[in-house]
Amino acid sequence: MDRNAPIGVFDSGVGGLTVAREIMRRMPRERIIYFGDTARLPYGSKSQDTVLRYSRQIIRFLMTKQVKAIVIACNTASAYALTAMERELDIPIIGVIRAGAKTAVEVTRNGKIGVIGTEATINSGIYADVMRQMRPDIQVTGKSCPLFVPLVEEGLLHDSVTDEIASRYLSVLKGRFVDTLVMGCTHYPLIRSTLGRLMGEDVVLVNPAYETSVELKRLLEDKALTCTLEAAPGEKYRFYVSDLAEKFTAFATSILPEEVKETEKIHIEEY
């Protein structure tokens, strides 16, 4: 295995860029190949069968780029595809769920944790399963928040409508007195201030994107797979999508530390 090979990161669209950003910050030498499945997004309202099939195609594409490890930077795909893909692959693969779950279990004081995410992620029950394996007495309340992604994509990050919808979604979690809230969808950290204000300052918000970058670093170090060479700045990050490459480039430039010059559109169903 070439330790200087890139890391493959994928998501249904732009949300996984919040994970890529954390990896860039924590491991500035690593090269990244990012794929966003913009022709078939969102994943959060689709079935396990479909999300697993899409994830397999994307991983086959990333393997053609000789990646040394894969990060599933999408909660829904992590919920539905990680276990199967771990069995099928020879290289390390991690999702965003385990690292977020682990941190939540570590920081809770009263053992009551809330999880918010897409319908698929919440219905899978995976956050609760993983947390109970770590600590069986933990109480987990999941709540799907299907309007958060469209509200974020409409740019209503600080808006009375987002406040009203968030207040409805979060009321069940407040009623259960959770002291920890996992933001179980990559878009949600973008409305972190609204979520924090509504939950109150005693509730800790966990961002799985951040925790995943910590876990990835540890994993690469354990396997002696950290990059030892410095790539030329323009060579370090490559972006691929299945649709709307220019729109992706603009969004990626707005949230990543350096300008994204180009995004290549590919036909993912051919993989």
Next chain:
Amino acid sequence: MDRNAPIGVFDSGVGGLTVAREIMRRMPRERIIYFGDTARLPYGSKSQDTVLRYSRQIIRFLMTKQVKAIVIACNTASAYALTAMERELDIPIIGVIRAGAKTAVEVTRNGKIGVIGTEATINSGIYADVMRQMRPDIQVTGKSCPLFVPLVEEGLLHDSVTDEIASRYLSVLKGRFVDTLVMGCTHYPLIRSTLGRLMGEDVVLVNPAYETSVELKRLLEDKALTCTLEAAPGEKYRFYVSDLAEKFTAFATSILPEEVKETEKIHIEEY
């Protein structure tokens, strides 16, 4: 051409069922093959290339069912794929846009028409193009309303949040004094009462689903393609999707005049 063959109807998901429902009401003898692309929805935020490719695959699938005519029951796919598909097909094909545009041009008194739809439909400018071909002095104001579909799918049909969002979206149209509003997305008739109240009683709301069923009937009559046989009740309508067949069945049963017993899931990318 077999006049007793079924009509093929497709949409990115469930929205096109509002068109299928109008066809069932107006032409109760006709058989229908419906396809909803639930594995790749929504179309409204995707590119013309992608929507055209998806539409071609669906039409190839419908042709395997020996349909006698095709209805594109999706505004985005009508905007992006109809012209190309008309050239490629030997059977009649219609979309939802022309019939809605024609009615709007006929009913407006002051020549000022508003159109609401997805980003793709509005950015394509197709409603304005078609209306100006019919009457060059017409003034068309388009407004994309990306949150309406998620709000409808979340069930917030009569809700203060939907009122607030609709009021923001419609303000530009009210400012232009439109006297006619085209509901240019198949989900929108489900919030018709909200739209009507906000626009005021002097504004006529045009539902392209209804107008399309009128146009389809005329077309089939002109070409001597109306059905002459009565199919057995359980044989009349067949439903296919690319994902989540059971969820589709439940939704279809809730809005169609008779119970939907079964929906078959297929792999649309193989067509």
